[in-house]
Every structure is written in structure tokens, then in C-alpha cells.
Amino acid sequence: QVQLLESGGGSVAAGGSLRLSCVASGINYKRNCVGWFRQVPGKDREGVAAIYTGVGGTHYASSVQGRFTISQDAAKNTVYLQMNSLKLDDTGMYYCADAGTYYPPRALSPWEYAYWGQGTQVTVSS
Numbered sequence: 001q002v003q004l005l006e007s008g009g010g011s012v013a014a015g016g017s018l019r020l021s022c023v024a025s026g027i028n029y030k031r032n033c034v035g036w037f038r039q040v041p042g043k044d045r046e047g048v049a050a051i052y053t054g055v056g057g058t059h060y061a062s063s064v065q066g067r068f069t070i071s072q073d074a075a076k077n078t079v080y081l082q083m084n085s086l087k088l089d090d091t092g093m094y095y096c097a098d099a100g101t102y103y104p105p106r107a108l109s110p111w112e113y114a115y116w117g118q119g120t121q122v123t124v125s126s
Contacts, residue, residue, distance in 0.1 A: 009122045020083065027098075
């Protein structure tokens, strides 16, 4: 059974940084793509960043380009999201997702992902 566990969320002042981690367990397949998504109440879940784990290619939402960095430690089955220069609009519940054996052409679309973590809250205040 695939499980994803996010950590690293918290409260931070605007301009600050946080590093989220997503540790996977129960993986018995070659991973293709892992993504980070965020959601605020009343809005759709949006893709923030994704990494194609085999080749290391990355994708970012335009709203976080240049501020967020997604990376992986394959040996630890862990994907990170380094978030710098945080803004008020970055507030939300952040979810890690794994596409399973599927190779998603649209890495920032939540519909492409099979497995989800429970989320970690990020709150940015002024």
C-alpha cells in the first residue's frame, strides 16, 4: 500500500522560507512523477511543482517560478519542496502526490495522480 507523508509545514512571515518533505512508503514500482499541490478552502487544488523522478525534469506553476524548488532523494524515497520568498497567497494546505506507474503529460494537473498524502498546512502572515 502506497503511503505519502508530508511534513515541514508551519507558520511563517511573508518573505520567509519553509522546506516541505514528502516521504513515500510501500512503493513497489518505478516512480515516474511526484507533484506538490496546494488548496485553500473554496478553491480547486492547484499544481505547484512536479518532478519527473527518472530524468529529474521539473515543472512549476508560474506563480512560484523562481521562488520554489522541487528536488528528490531517490535513495530515501523523498521529494522536497523548498519555498523561499513566501507570499500571503502561498497560504494553503500542501499535498504531495505520486502518479504511480502512469507517466503524466500534464504534471501540474491533479487528475494525473493516483496517490495522495494527507497534507501539511502552510500559513504565511504579514
